Amino acid sequence: MMRSLYSAVSGLKTHQTRMDVIGNNIANVNTEAFKSSSVRFSEIMYQTTEGATFGNAASGTGGKNAKQIGLGVVSGATAVNITGAGSAETTGNPFDLRLNDKNSTNFFIVSDGANKFFTRAGDFYVDGNGYLCMSSTGYTLQGWQVDANGNVMQDQVSALRVMSSATKTSAPEATTKAYVSGVLDKNDAQAADSGRVITIPFFDDLGYNYSAKFNIKKTNTDGTYDVKLTDIVDSKGNSLFDLDKDGNFQTTILDKPVLDANGKQIYDTVPVTDAEGRPVMNEDGTQQTKQVPRTVKTEYRYYNGKPIDVQDIFQNASLAFDQSEGTFTSISSATSAAADSIKLNLSVLNTQSASKNGSKFSDIDVDFSKSMNYNNNGTSTIGGMNGDIKDGSGKGKALGALTGISVNDDGKIYGSYDNGNTVLLCQISVAQFANASGLEKVGDNCYQTTLNSGDFDGIGVEISGDGSSIASGQLEMSNVDLSSQFTDMIVTQRGFQANSRVITTSDTLLEELINLKR
Structure with a gap:
């Protein structure tokens, strides 16, 4: 049989394989992230009918190349265009x-x-x-x-x-920062009379929300105001402090220790007397003395049945403004120097007893630096908000x-x-x-x-x-290029057609050979 028949058959097979790949590419033209493939053809092998020879310098004849006849084609590789991104x-x-x-x-x-x-x-x-x-x-x-x-x-x-x-x-977060801003009108009648009331909302560590109520009252000195904490209420408006049957705070007067700047007890030296009040003398004739803790009569409220001084939570403060500019100057108290902010010591409530919700409070730094003391036709806009005034950090959060x-x-x-x-x-x-x-x-x-x-x-x-x-x-999307695929389809079709013509022609030659017998 003629070698061309088998070469053409291999050509038909490889072009059919290529057509299969093209068909798969086109079928997946809308397949998400599909990567197109292409077939690479490779020669199968060659039959050497005569080997190559060396040239002969003595006789003057040159070398001859080998005589080889190819035996067809095979699919060498199927390459995937995996690096080509789709649209x-x-x-x-x-x-x-x-x-x-x-x-x-x-x-x-x-x-x-x-x-x-x-x-x-x-x-x-x-x-x-x-x-x-x-x-x-x-x-x-x-x-x-x-x-x-x-x-x-x-x-x-x-x-x-x-x-x-x-x-x-x-998870919720407890509030750690707050601020007071807006105009406290210089002619605010309420601030001069009973005091302007503002509230600052805050969260505890379990996400329950509360509000701290403050009273800001004008003093006899222009540009200065007294600031004090009046109440702390829950989300329903109920006070955290214990109330009596008439809805008033339960209070009591107790002796409160007086502490120095370092938080240590201050003691006073007092003379010693006997039961009848007569001085007790030393052997040298001097009056005997003793150290007695200094205390002050203080009104306590009750929190979960235990007495607590509200000023331990927030020390009465003095808010000062620059009268020529109407801008904030400072806020200070007996225990804190003049600054932009003052602390709301809510952690005091944690040490007294567990809160009603079993949660804990964090101390809050309250920034007053953005409050102003302008003339606003008797209307004040001052108010409080939780969070840092610059970036909102420390605002606290409820359960999300x-x-x-x-x-x-x-x-x-x-x-x-x-x-x-x-x-x-x-x-x-x-x-x-x-x-x-x-x-x-x-x-x-x-x-x-x-x-x-x-x-x-x-x-x-x-x-x-x-x-x-x-x-x-x-x-x-798929990275199949239809224009390339249709072009490859045409080339593949013509290649298949040409190989089929080789078979037809080889068959004709064989027919002529068989006819020699006649």
Whole structure:
């Protein structure tokens, strides 16, 4: 038989293989993150009918090349255009993720529970157990967890769970900072009479909210006001202090120790007398004396049945303004020097007894520096607010409920809560390979490692390490180029047709040979 027949048959087979690949590419033109393939042809082998010879210098004849006849073609390789990124498709779904490669080809890591696979398809959803899973297969997305301090643990990857009993709420925080701002009108009749009342809201460590009520009253000196704490109420307006049946504060008068600036008891030296009040004398004729703790008669209120001095919570303070400018000058008390802020010592309540809610309070620094003393037609706008006046820190928070989940471009997944908290839940890690084209397609938009792709270390890498990123609300489309595919289809068709003509022509030659017998 003629060698051309078998060469043409191999040509038909390889062009059919190429057509199969083209057909698969076109079939997946709209498959998410599909990577197109192409066939590379390779010669099979050659039959040498005459070997090459050396030239003969003595006789003056040159060498001859070998005489070889090719025996056909074979599919040398199927190359996958795995590094060619597909176009972006905007979906608006926050769990649709697209990999933006910079210097390396990145892959999401997914698992079926037993094996790790790799994919460019980022269509994920939250399943009934709160895990991020592939929409097509249900494979769980892998990444890194966070520790108790909110730090990412970049160790072995595991399934990312974004919704659980632990992530549905965000812990409350006690208030530690507050401020008073606005205009305290110079002609405010209420401030000159009974005093202007303001409130400062705050939270305890369990997220219960309260309000501290203050009275700001004008003194006989222009530009100065007395500030004192009048009450602390809960969210329903009920005072934390014990009340009698008429709704008034339960009070008592007790001897309160007088302390020095260092918080130590002050003692007074007093003469010693006998039962009848006569002086007791020493042997040398001098009056005997003794050290007696200095005390002052003080009105105490009751908190959970125990007496407490309100001024231990907030010392009566003096608020001063610059009369020529109407701006804040300072706030001070008997125990605190002139400054921008003064402390509300709510921790005193913690030492007295447990609160009614079993929670604890934190001390609050109250900043008065943004209060003003202008003429505002008799109307004051001064008021209090929790949080630092500059950045809102120390505001305190109630228990927060999860309201949303977002994915940053570095793969970090955050939970947003209705108390204003934003908490890091976990981080998506990605896989990179020395030879990404060496990965083996296993269907369902997934790949697995091979001997020629490089191994996966079980940890992965941070996508932003080389400048790559993750885009949320987008998917990667197929990178199939239809114009190239149709061009390849034409070339493949003509190649198949030409090989079939070789068979037809070879058959004609054989027919002529057989006809020689006639």
